[in-house]
Amino acid sequence: MSCPFNLVHFSGLDKMLLTRTSKSGLWTLQKTYWFRTCPPAYLASSPSRPHGTWNSAGSTRRRFVVAAGAGLGIGTILAYGNYRRQAAEVDPPASTSGPPFPVFTRQEVACHHSDADRVWVTYGSDVFDVTDFLELHPGGKSKILLAAGGALEPFWALYAMHKQEHVLEILQSYKVGELSPEEPPQPSVGDPYAEDPPRHPALKINTLKPFNAEPPSEVIAENYLTPSPFFFKRNHLPVPLVDPAAYRLHVQDACGRTLSLSLRDLKRSFRKHDVVATVQCAGNRRAEMNALQSTNRLGWGIGAISTACWGGVLLRDVLVHAGYQPGDEGHVCFEGLDRDQSGTVYGASIPLKKAMNPEGDVLLAYEMNGEELPRDHGFPLRVVVPGTVGARSVKWLTRISVGPEESKSHWQRKDYKGFSPAVTWDTVDFSKAPSIQEMPVQSAITEPSPDASVTPGELTVKGYAWSGGGRNVIRVDVSLDGGKSWREAELTGEEQLPGRAWAWKLWQLKASVPTGTKQLNIVCKAVDSSYNEQPDTVGPIWNILGVLNNAWHRVRISVGED
Structure with a gap:
């Protein structure tokens, strides 16, 4: 049964306030939006939930979005949250006899785990319907769906950069209910970053989990080769613990078979090369962009760039050993050992032409500045792609494959791409922009x-x-x-x-x-x-x-x- 309503008056967002009526359990807009509430027959009620089933009330909420004439992008969501709080402070709604939000069990939340059923998640004791945010999520829709019907805590423990004020405000704007007080608390989540290595205390930290930091500006140009402790740290996930004796690099050969190479194999079978190369994150100096208009991403200063002497074997030599020839077309895809709770690993790719170029100097590095590769920088083996954005120099390298398409990794397909200033999160189409490879001056x-x-x-x-x-x-x-x-x-x-x-x-x-x-x-x-x-x-x-x-x-x- 549909829920009819009448839009009576509209005079801007600055006075709108979304509240729940005490009798019907419906959501209705007070102040400038006035809706005729749904008839009682619209709601399916039960003795355990006197305020009605939220599926029906949720439809009313979505119709409000349509009536307001706005698809909620990040900026709109934030504005709406702020305006709602401001309106509540100026003219709070009349007190209600029931709780301000419907109450649900974890089992009821778990029923909402796909686009067709609406996607619900919990955080703390609150329930959120994040369906309309799926396509807007900077980390990709698939990442939110991992938590669909369940708790965000295990995932936010891994992606701890979510615990920022603007993210919490976005989340609050999607709140649809609260967990029953009878529900047991969410089990505590172990810290996936507990085994991360120690870092130099002088580093300027952007995020702790995952760890992202840069050296103080006055240190950057003190040395032509950046000392390893001051080399900027860019991690997307926890730093893996790797046993070098058990480590294997898996390389897909030209016949589709997989070669397994130990560190000893790499050092004995291939000539060692040293390449002095600068690595720069694509987000270097993002703070200046954020000052103009926030991107809600890591606010790097000028220090997301460093230089080292890398020692290792040429990727070209390993690919030739695997049966590939100069002139072959395609992409070389890399996978790291760093992974999230779903098993998704960090990945990236570069054109095969770059990898096979005798003057491309792409390394599989096991040394940095004459010493064993530090854990933060990819121990025991990483890719170093000179002249290319740092995102392609995959750390903790475990797999190399060659194919006609670039890596399907989120970080290759849905990140590290440049767009026009006119492109917004509502209009962005990642398929229309090439992945960043070579960097500008x-x-x-x-x-x-x-x-x-x-x-x-x-x-x-x-x-x-x-x-x-x-x-x-x-x-x-x-x-x-x-x-x-x-x-x-x-x-x-x-x-x-x-x-x-x-x-x-x-x-x-x-x-x-x-x-x-x-x-x-x-x-x-x-x-x-x-x-x-x-x-x-x-x-x-x-x-x-x-x-x-x-x-x-x-x-x-x-x-x-x-």
Whole structure:
């Protein structure tokens, strides 16, 4: 039976308030939205639930969304939650004789586990209908469906970045009920990150679980090769514990069979190579994009980039051993040993052409800066894809396969892609954007730090510059007045072969600050060997994933008296 209603009045979101009537158990909009409530026959009631069955009331709630003329995107959900609270504070609804939300058992929640039945989840003692959020979830619909009909706690223990205020606000906007007080509490979940390795205390932490952190800006350009403890940490899942003696790399050969290679096999059967390469996360400098318009993703500063000397065997040599030939087409897919509770592992891929290129220098690395690979950086074996976004350099590598399509991993198909500033979470189509591979030209100022204060006299400005695809950085321009005038910085770093400039250049500029100067607006921009230059502002390159920010980097500092 349908539930008719009449939309009587509308005057904006700022006064709307969704409440539950005391007699019928229905949801109805007070203040500016007035609905004729459903007749009692619409509800299927039972002695155990005097307020009616939520399936019917849920339909009323969905019709409200249609009547309001809005599909709830993330921003709308947040706005709605805020407006609802504000309205409640100004004019709270009349007190009701029953609880403010229907009460359910875990068994009743478990019945809602697919799109057809509505997808319900619990968190704490609350019940949420997240069906309308499935397609909007940045982590993909499949991840929410893992918790369908059950508790979020086991999954949020793994993806602990959910425990942020904006995420909780989004979740609260989908609340449809509460768990019965008679239900036993959700069993405590063991910490999947309990075995993570220790980290340097100076790192600036973005998230603890999974661990994502960057070095302080003043440390970044101190060394051409980044010391392993200060190399930025980018983890998507808990760091796996791997027994190197039992470890095996599984490689699909050209005949479809699987080769199993131990670390000893790799070290004995293939020549070792050393490659100095910079690894940069696609989200480096995302904080500047978030300052313009929030992406609700990790707010990296300028430190999601580091450089190391990687030691290992060429991926090309292993693929040739497995029967692949130069000129073969396709994609090389990688899988790591880090996995979530469903068994889903981190995965990514690169074009086979890159892997088989004799000058591509793609490594299966077991050393970092002359030492055994640290756990945070992929022990005992990882991929290092020079010149390419860090997301393709899969850590804790366990499987390599070759096929006509790129990896089906979420991180290949539904993440690490660039979009127009016009694309929103309501309009995004991940299938229409290619996966990020080579990175654009980049530079940043590491010293002085933002909001620093200097005195008149000599000032040294330091930073780094790098470009993807093996393109060498040929120049870094620095301005002390916001881009009105420019000076060329001095570049330092190892000589690199044309087309194989995998590592960054460090740069510095010595300048004189005249007496009487009150403020410096320092700007840097790099130019690579293809004469690609950085865009001057963030706005035209802002995107919903907050990736590929390579706008001019700016640092404003004050000048005090000598």
